[in-house]
Amino acid sequence: xxxxxxxxxxxxxxxxxxxxxxxxxxxxxxxxxxxxxxxxxxxxxxxxxxxxxxxxxxxxxxxxxxxxxxxxxxxxxxxxxxxxxxxxxxxxxxxxxxxxxxxxxxxxxxxx
Amino acid sequence: xxxxxxxxxxxxxxxxxxxxxxxxxxxxxxxxxxxxxxxxxxxxxxxxxxxxxxxxxxxxxxxxxxxxxxxxxxxxxxxxxxxxxxxxxxxxxxxxxxxxxxxxxxxxxxx
Numbered sequence: 001x002x003x004x005x006x007x008x009x010x011x012x013x014x015x016x017x018x019x020x021x022x023x024x025x026x027x028x029x030x031x032x033x034x035x036x037x038x039x040x041x042x043x044x045x046x047x048x049x050x051x052x053x054x055x056x057x058x059x060x061x062x063x064x065x066x067x068x069x070x071x072x073x074x075x076x077x078x079x080x081x082x083x084x085x086x087x088x089x090x091x092x093x094x095x096x097x098x099x100x101x102x103x104x105x106x107x108x109x110x111x112x
Numbered sequence: 113x114x115x116x117x118x119x120x121x122x123x124x125x126x127x128x129x130x131x132x133x134x135x136x137x138x139x140x141x142x143x144x145x146x147x148x149x150x151x152x153x154x155x156x157x158x159x160x161x162x163x164x165x166x167x168x169x170x171x172x173x174x175x176x177x178x179x180x181x182x183x184x185x186x187x188x189x190x191x192x193x194x195x196x197x198x199x200x201x202x203x204x205x206x207x208x209x210x211x212x213x214x215x216x217x218x219x220x221x222x223x
Contacts, residue, residue, distance in 0.1 A: 034211070038153075043116075043202060044214040087153055098143060098209055099168050102155040 002027040006090050006103035013080055013110050021075040021106045023064075023090035031094040033057075033066055033073040038087045038105070047075075047088070080110045115139050116215035118203050124221045125193055133188045133218045135203030143167075144186035145204040145212065146178060155202070161186055162208070193222045 007022040025031065035047040035057070048057030053068035062077045073090060090103040116137045125131055137144065145168075146158040160168035161180040175191045190197060203215040 036214075043216040044155075044204075046211055046213065049211060089155065093209060093212075098160050098162065098206075099145070099157040099170075100147075100155075100204075100212055105153040105155075107153075 002031065002092060002094060002101045004090050004092055004101055004103035006088075006106050008104075008106070009087075010107040010109060013108070015082055015110055015112050016079045017110075019075070019077040019080045019084075019108070021088055021090075021108070023073045023075065023103060025071050025073065025090075025092050027071075027092055027094050027101075029094055030068075031092040033064070034091045034093070034100070035062070035064055035073070035075050036089045036091060036102075038089065040086070044089065080108070082110045082112055084108060085110045116203055116205055116213055118201075118215040118218050120218060121216065122219050122221075124223065126223055127193055127195060129193050130189070130191045131193060131220070132190070133201055133203075133220070135186045135188070135215055137184055137203075137205040137213075137215075139205055139207075139213065141205040141207050141213075142183055143206045143208060144180065144183075145206075146186065146188050147202040147204060147214075149200040149202060149217070151199070159186075159188075190220075193220075195222050198222045 003026045032051045034049045036044040037047045048059040050057040050066035087105045091100045143162045159178040164180045200217045204212040206212040
């Protein structure tokens with residue numbers, strides 16, 4: 001079946017540090033890939049997505065590239081801010097299968 | 113304008129009770145979902161409806177019954193609540209298999 005593996009957290013960084021959160025997936029065919037973010041006490045928000053190999057999703061300074069050869073979709077940001085502190089979820093959906101399969105989430109804390 | 117809304121935001125109840133959570137979306141989407149987030153933040157799909165028809169029913173106890181009166185609403189009724197039902201429940205919607213948009217969540221606490 002489909003699965004998503006994210007790097008274990010928590011991740012603690014200082015403001016302006018470089019962020020990478022690793023995400024790899026297992027799926028047949030060509031899934032769509034997503035990063036969702038959950039700020040404290042809130043619901044999930046779509047951060048970015050990519051629907052085919054070599055696509056790069058980007059939003060709010062975050063980027064992730066769909067790498068089919070390594071089945072990866074790592075999230076990066078060049079300079080994090082305190083306001084980026086949240087839980088980040090990698091997820092996939094595949095074709096006519098409506099459901100999202102999520103990774104376990106990675107808690108990011110950014111200190112001033 | 114709230115795209116996907118849920119009520120209530122918090123729900124505290126005793127074991128054995130029956131409760132409902134409501135979800136509404138104003139995005140014109142045809143597909144709606146319920147997800148459960150456990151205490152470790154793990155998210156798992158429970159149900160999905162497309163055009164009011166059940167299309168996904170994961171291994172969820174029969175005590176959970178979704179109802180979709182129309183394409184804009186998907187409610188979740190839970191009978192005989194148990195301690196293990198304590199979680200955050202998220203509603204989501206999408207246009208077919210396109211991007212899913214989530215509601216703010218309902219935190220259910222069973223005492």
